[in-house]
Amino acid sequence: MKATESSVVADTAGGQTAAERAVWRLLARVPDPEIPVLSIVDLGIVRYVRRAGDGALHVGITPTYSGCPATAAIRSATRAALDEAGFGAALLEEVLSPPWTSDWITPQGRAKLEAFGIAPPAPAAAPRDTAEPLRCPRCGSLSVARISEFGSTPCKAHYVCSACREPFDHFKCI
Amino acid sequence: MSAPAAAPERRDRATAEALFRYVLRLADTSLVLGQRLGEWIGHAPALEQDLGLANLALDLIGQARLLLTYAGEVEGRGRDEDALAYLRDAPEFLNLTLAEQPNGDFAHTIVRQWLIDAWQLEIYEGLGGSADTRLAAIAAKALKETRYHYRFSSGWLVRLGDGTAESQARAQRALDSLWRFTEELFTPDEIDERMTAAGIAPLAAAAAGRWRRRVDEDLRQATLVRPAAQPFPWHGKRGVHTEHLGHMLAEMQHLPRTYPGVGW
Incomplete structure (x- = not known):
C-alpha cells in the first residue's frame, strides 16, 4: 500500500514542467468508457507524464485487467485528447509492470464511485479482517450479501443489500 | 501504442527459438481455453455462472493477446497477435492438450478449468521472478487474475464433488476422463529445460510438487478420488493434438480466413 501510494505521488507531484501539468489536467477529463463518472486519472491507470531526455513527452498508461475490452477505447480516447490539445508529438506507452491494482484508484475516484452507486474496493493489500467493511452505496448498511463474484464488467462483482434490498455493483479489489 | 523504450534483449538464436515456442505454449493454452469458455456464453446453468465463465474467458484471451504479441516480437518475422491466433493451423498450436478438450457438461468444464487454473x-x-522482464510483467499481471479464476473453479469443484449424488458422479466422471491429460502439464522437454537453464522458466519438478499437493487437498475437500497415473501419449505442446482442436479452430478462424484483413 505504501509503495503504491508513493509511486502515484512520485509521478504527479513536484518538479513538473508546465506541459506535464497541462497533460495531467487534460487526462483528468478523459472518462473511463465503462464507468464514465471516473476519469482515467481517477482510476490510476495513467502511470506517468514526463519530458524525457529525448525532448519528447512520454505518457504511460496501464491496462486494468488483461482482457478489459475498454483498453483499446481508452487508448484511442487518450490519443485523441492529446492530439486535440496540441500534444500530437507526445508518445503513448503501454506499461505492464507493476500490474495495476485497485489501490491506485484515487480517494476522489473512490468517492465518485460510491456516489454513482458502486461500492469502492477495499485495499487489496490489507488483510481481510482489518479492511473497512463493504457497505451499501445507497443506504450505507453493512448488511450486504454477494450474489456473484462476476458482474457486468471484469472489474465488478454483484451484491445485494439486506437492509434496503437494492442490488449494487462492487468494484473488485485486485 | 508502443512499450517504453528498453534495451533490446540479446539472445543467441537457439534461446530465441526456444523462447518463441515457450511463450506460444503459454499463449495458446490461454487462447484455446478462453475460446472454449466462450462457447458457454448463453448456455451456462445460471446467469451468474454464465457471467463467471465469460469473465474468465475474457481474462484468458487478454493474457493470450499479451503473450502472442510478445511471441511475435521474439520470432521477429512480423507476425502480430492476430496473425498468430488466426492464421496458424492446428499442428502449429502449442497449447496443452487438456485445454482443447470439449466443454462436456458443467462439471467437465469446471474440472478442466480447475486443473489448468492450478x-x-x-x-x-x-515466471514472476523470470530473467525475461517482459514475461515477468505479463505473468505478474496474469497471476492476479488466475487467483480468482482458481477461487471460482476450486469452489465449484468442492460444491459439485461434495454435493448431490448426481453432481458428485458427474464431477468424478469428468476427473476420470481428464486426468490422463495432466501428465503433460509438468513433464519438461528440451524447450522447458533450456528456458529453466536460462533463468526464464521455473523448475518444472518444484512446480509439479506444489500443484500435486494443491490438487490433492482440493480433491479431499471435494470428496473426489484422484485417478491412477496413466501413460502419456498426448503432446499438444509439441503440436500433436487430439481431433478436437481442428474443429475448434475452424470456427474460431473462419471469419479472418474467409475475409483476410477484415476490420470493423
Missing part, C-alpha cells in the same frame, strides 16, 4: 498459478508465480 497449473497457471504455479507457472505465473514462478
Whole structure:
C-alpha cells in the first residue's frame, strides 16, 4: 500500500514542467468508457507524464485487467485528447509492470464511485479482517450479501443489500 | 501504442527459438481455453455462472493477446497477435492438450478449468521472478487474475464433488476422463529445460510438487478420488493434438480466413 501510494505521488507531484501539468489536467477529463463518472486519472491507470531526455513527452498508461475490452477505447480516447490539445508529438506507452491494482484508484475516484452507486474496493493489500467493511452505496448498511463474484464488467462483482434490498455493483479489489 | 523504450534483449538464436515456442505454449493454452469458455456464453446453468465463465474467458484471451504479441516480437518475422491466433493451423498450436478438450457438461468444464487454473498459478508465480522482464510483467499481471479464476473453479469443484449424488458422479466422471491429460502439464522437454537453464522458466519438478499437493487437498475437500497415473501419449505442446482442436479452430478462424484483413 505504501509503495503504491508513493509511486502515484512520485509521478504527479513536484518538479513538473508546465506541459506535464497541462497533460495531467487534460487526462483528468478523459472518462473511463465503462464507468464514465471516473476519469482515467481517477482510476490510476495513467502511470506517468514526463519530458524525457529525448525532448519528447512520454505518457504511460496501464491496462486494468488483461482482457478489459475498454483498453483499446481508452487508448484511442487518450490519443485523441492529446492530439486535440496540441500534444500530437507526445508518445503513448503501454506499461505492464507493476500490474495495476485497485489501490491506485484515487480517494476522489473512490468517492465518485460510491456516489454513482458502486461500492469502492477495499485495499487489496490489507488483510481481510482489518479492511473497512463493504457497505451499501445507497443506504450505507453493512448488511450486504454477494450474489456473484462476476458482474457486468471484469472489474465488478454483484451484491445485494439486506437492509434496503437494492442490488449494487462492487468494484473488485485486485 | 508502443512499450517504453528498453534495451533490446540479446539472445543467441537457439534461446530465441526456444523462447518463441515457450511463450506460444503459454499463449495458446490461454487462447484455446478462453475460446472454449466462450462457447458457454448463453448456455451456462445460471446467469451468474454464465457471467463467471465469460469473465474468465475474457481474462484468458487478454493474457493470450499479451503473450502472442510478445511471441511475435521474439520470432521477429512480423507476425502480430492476430496473425498468430488466426492464421496458424492446428499442428502449429502449442497449447496443452487438456485445454482443447470439449466443454462436456458443467462439471467437465469446471474440472478442466480447475486443473489448468492450478497449473497457471504455479507457472505465473514462478515466471514472476523470470530473467525475461517482459514475461515477468505479463505473468505478474496474469497471476492476479488466475487467483480468482482458481477461487471460482476450486469452489465449484468442492460444491459439485461434495454435493448431490448426481453432481458428485458427474464431477468424478469428468476427473476420470481428464486426468490422463495432466501428465503433460509438468513433464519438461528440451524447450522447458533450456528456458529453466536460462533463468526464464521455473523448475518444472518444484512446480509439479506444489500443484500435486494443491490438487490433492482440493480433491479431499471435494470428496473426489484422484485417478491412477496413466501413460502419456498426448503432446499438444509439441503440436500433436487430439481431433478436437481442428474443429475448434475452424470456427474460431473462419471469419479472418474467409475475409483476410477484415476490420470493423
